Amino acid sequence: MRLKVNGEDRETKSETILQLLKDLNVIPERVAVEVNLRIIKRADFENYRLKDGDTVEIVYFVGGGIVDFKSQI
Amino acid sequence: MEDKLIIRGIEFKSRLWVGTGKYKDFEETARAVKASGADVVTVAVRRVNVVDRKSENLLDYIDPKKYKILPNTAGCYTVEDALRYSRLAREAGVSEMIKLEVIGDEKTLFPDVIGLLKATEILAKEGFIVFPYTNDDPIMAKRLEDAGAAAVMPLGAPIGSGLGIRNPYNIKIILEAAKVPIIVDAGVGTASDATVAMELGCDAVLINTAIASAKDPIAMAEAMKHAVIAGRLAYKAGRIPKKLYATASSPIEGML
Numbered sequence A: 001m002r003l004k005v006n007g008e009d010r011e012t013k014s015e016t017i018l019q020l021l022k023d024l025n026v027i028p029e030r031v032a033v034e035v036n037l038r039i040i041k042r043a044d045f046e047n048y049r050l051k052d053g054d055t056v057e058i059v060y061f062v063g064g065g066i067v068d069f070k071s072q073i
Numbered sequence B: 001m002e003d004k005l006i007i008r009g010i011e012f013k014s015r016l017w018v019g020t021g022k023y024k025d026f027e028e029t030a031r032a033v034k035a036s037g038a039d040v041v042t043v044a045v046r047r048v049n050v051v052d053r054k055s056e057n058l059l060d061y062i063d064p065k066k067y068k069i070l071p072n073t074a075g076c077y078t079v080e081d082a083l084r085y086s087r088l089a090r091e092a093g094v095s096e097m098i099k100l101e102v103i104g105d106e107k108t109l110f111p112d113v114i115g116l117l118k119a120t121e122i123l124a125k126e127g128f129i130v131f132p133y134t135n136d137d138p139i140m141a142k143r144l145e146d147a148g149a150a151a152v153m154p155l156g157a158p159i160g161s162g163l164g165i166r167n168p169y170n171i172k173i174i175l176e177a178a179k180v181p182i183i184v185d186a187g188v189g190t191a192s193d194a195t196v197a198m199e200l201g202c203d204a205v206l207i208n209t210a211i212a213s214a215k216d217p218i219a220m221a222e223a224m225k226h227a228v229i230a231g232r233l234a235y236k237a238g239r240i241p242k243k244l245y246a247t248a249s250s251p252i253e254g255m256l
Helices: A017-023 B026-036 B079-092 B113-125 B138-146 B168-177 B191-200 B217-237
Strands: A002-005 A008-011 A032-035 A038-040 A055-063 B005-007 B010-012 B016-019 B040-047 B068-071 B097-100 B129-134 B183-185 B204-207
Touching: A017 A032, A017 A055, A032 B079, A038 B079, A055 B079, B016 B026, B016 B217, B026 B217, B040 B079, B040 B204, B068 B079, B068 B097, B079 B097, B079 B113, B097 B113, B113 B129, B113 B138, B129 B138, B138 B168, B168 B191, B191 B204, B191 B217, B204 B217
Parallel strands: A002 A055, B016 B040, B016 B204, B040 B068, B097 B129, B183 B204
Antiparallel strands: A002 A008, A032 A038, A032 A055, A055 B040, B005 B010
């Protein structure tokens, strides 16, 4: 299916958030995830089923401060 | 003599809080944070780079078990954005603390205090421990306190300007009226600025650029640590009143 992940279109076979994070090599314990502007609790990553056309945002903590518009959600 | 900073039951080991922006790399960030003696470290919330996955993460260098991670909403210009970032930060992190920034203007990075007040009210109701970054305006500081801010963070001068505490009299008025801790955020340029803030009676100081952009950030971090301790001690000790004329400090008695 096709998802928009952090602003980029992406074709994926991942069916859940946890699978998607694993595919992207992202450690689930350090991120927050939003699907279609709704925050998904970490405990639900495993069971939350993604749908074609979903917009997913994956964020984490960076040094800052600095306003870096490229990485703004 | 116990002199601990406690906010909403959370005990803070140091009155110097530090930011993590503008460092050369994570290693330098970690060394500067360590040299500063701070236990509060502010961070921003940003997209994970899913295209080019680097394995390194700030939290590999700043251990959240050792430091209190204080996420901020830097770069947010609307109430909606600030709320969104705050809620994401709570999910990504381990605490309810949020350094709330609603920026009004790109050039000055001054806060949009109307948006800030709204966001503070909403987040406080949602159980966040809100630290709003605001102007050195005594009335607004009081309003933020009434809206549920856990502490208020007035600027000393614009973010990254290094101009020091531009209006110490306003900070003094804010301190007199405040029932919550007052933490100067932004404007510190060098160690004496941090001391001035603490001598005024502020509960803590947050510093990023003055350390990160110093020629030697590690040495400046250590200087700031001592500056904050010195300022706090001087405040507690109580300075002498200023007088126009001299007062001899050696006795007249026994002179030839």
